[in-house]
Amino acid sequence: MDTNPQTALDVVAGVVAKPRVLVLFGGRSGEHSISCATAGGVLRAIDREKYDVVPVGITPAGRWVLVEDDPDRWAIIDGRLPEVVDGPSRVLLPQAADEAGLSLLAPDAAPSALGRVDVVLPLLHGPFGEDGTLQGMLELVDLRYVGAGVLASAVGMDKHFMKLVLAGQGLPIGRYTVLRPGAFERNPVAWTQSVALLGLPVFVKPARGGSSLGITKVDDLAELPAAIAAAQVHDPKVVIEAGIVGREIECAVLGSPDGRRPRASQPGEIVVTDTRHDFYDFEAKYLNEAGVELTCPADLPAAVNAEVRELAIRTFEAVGCEGLARVDVFVTPENRVIVNEINTMPGFTPFSMYPRMWAESGLGYAELIDELLQLALTRPTGLR
Ligand SMILES: Nc1ncnc2c1ncn2[C@@H]1O[C@H](COP(=O)(O)OP(=O)(O)O)[C@@H](O)[C@H]1O
Numbered sequence: 160m161d162t163n164p165q166t167a168l169d170v171v172a173g174v175v176a177k178p179r180v181l182v183l184f185g186g187r188s189g190e191h192s193i194s195c196a197t198a199g200g201v202l203r204a205i206d207r208e209k210y211d212v213v214p215v216g217i218t219p220a221g222r223w224v225l226v227e228d229d230p231d232r233w234a235i236i237d238g239r240l241p242e243v244v245d246g247p248s249r250v251l252l253p254q255a256a257d258e259a260g261l262s263l264l265a266p267d268a269a270p271s272a273l274g275r276v277d278v279v280l281p282l283l284h285g286p287f288g289e290d291g292t293l294q295g296m297l298e299l300v301d302l303r304y305v306g307a308g309v310l311a312s313a314v315g316m317d318k319h320f321m322k323l324v325l326a327g328q329g330l331p332i333g334r335y336t337v338l339r340p341g342a343f344e345r346n347p348v349a350w351t352q353s354v355a356l357l358g359l360p361v362f363v364k365p366a367r368g369g370s371s372l373g374i375t376k377v378d379d380l381a382e383l384p385a386a387i388a389a390a391q392v393h394d395p396k397v398v399i400e401a402g403i404v405g406r407e408i409e410c411a412v413l414g415s416p417d418g419r420r421p422r423a424s425q426p427g428e429i430v431v432t433d434t435r436h437d438f439y440d441f442e443a444k445y446l447n448e449a450g451v452e453l454t455c456p457a458d459l460p461a462a463v464n465a466e467v468r469e470l471a472i473r474t475f476e477a478v479g480c481e482g483l484a485r486v487d488v489f490v491t492p493e494n495r496v497i498v499n500e501i502n503t504m505p506g507f508t509p510f511s512m513y514p515r516m517w518a519e520s521g522l523g524y525a526e527l528i529d530e531l532l533q534l535a536l537t538r539p540t541g542l543r
């Protein structure tokens with residue numbers, strides 16, 4: 160049941176109050192700085208005539224602090240990665256579903272009210288942000304938020320369960336194996352043989368990672384133990400995939416109001432042109448813009464374009480996604496489309512693929528933010 164239907168349109172003294180948006184970013188994952196960069200873009204573009212903004216950063220240690228509402232503070236400039244720094248006061252969420260307000264807790268002082276929040280915009284990537292944990296916390300107190308719910312976030316984050324869900328619904332994925340914590344160490348010879356069956360190269364990945372952190376392309380089985388150890392820096396569970404030869408194509412999906420079908424953007428293509436990168440790794444994604452070409456729309460035959468968009472929507476629906484997601488696929492030389500992954504909180508700076516693909520499809524960055532906020536403001540809380 161929707162216990163809080165009024166929040167989006169609270170009437171205060173005869174004036175329709177602006178929805179108050181908690182822009183939440185930073186966080187505990189390895190993608191902390193990327194989240195800050197996204198927040199910089201959003202703080203610059205969000206329509207201040209229409210929304211009040213409360214920027215809240217989460218430090219790498221997980222502390223919630225009120226931060227500067229300054230887009231420049233959060234940009235990646237000359238390779239310097241922004242970070243939320245701790246301060247003396249803490250931002251507290253409402254403690255119960257019938258309390259809509261945030262509080263600020265300062266040392267040696269009683270908690271002070273920070274006012275109500277109508278919607279949370281969680282611009283968090285990776286574990287403890289994009290993986291359902293934060294979403295669960297917001298569900299508990301009936302706070303509306305942008306994007307996927309608890310289950311879809313968790314499934315989208317975990318490449319193991321993502322593959323199970325996609326395969327279970329007949330979507331095309333590549334071959335892979337999963338190393339649970341400790342499994343390789345117990346039997347390295349058997350595991351090396353089973354990885355060899357995938358054929359080389361393989362991609363060794365943290366199951367719940369992002370931004371290519373901890374991923375190694377392995378061309379020689381002798382490199383396997385080191386690659387597994389590198390992935391385990393991020394996650395004790397590791398996914399190993401057969402390398403797929405194909406173009407890297409992405410598609411942005413946006414939820415629709417009133418139970419209508421989600422929308423798919425024009426697909427984009429990523430071509431890593433700098434040969435120092437073996438694949439689309441962390442440096443290629445964020446630190447070497449000149450070494451990567453992002454093309455939108457991707458130059459695809461019409462039938463392949465349509466298939467990518469259809470598969471992107473089916474992937475979005477397969478994991479029960481809401482709001483937004485970027486679906487990444489490979490298109491093989493024979494024009495087979497294979498789903499690589501779904502990202503329930505994709506990179507969202509104005510230069511990121513998700514907003515760029517929408518811009519190319521006729522929806523600008525500020526309007527995109529507005530659409531996402533409106534979708535979240537009008538969706539009911541509780542089971543949907
Ligand atoms: N099975 C694969 N075959 C070929 N390239 C891959 C494969 N898996 C990953 N890659 C390369 O590694 C990059 C990052 O992998 P991805 O699964 O998207 O992880 P992340 O969640 O960190 O973005 C991809 O964009 C692609 O360049």
Ligand SMILES: [Mg+2]
Nearest residue numbers: 370371487500
């Ligand atoms: Mg990816």
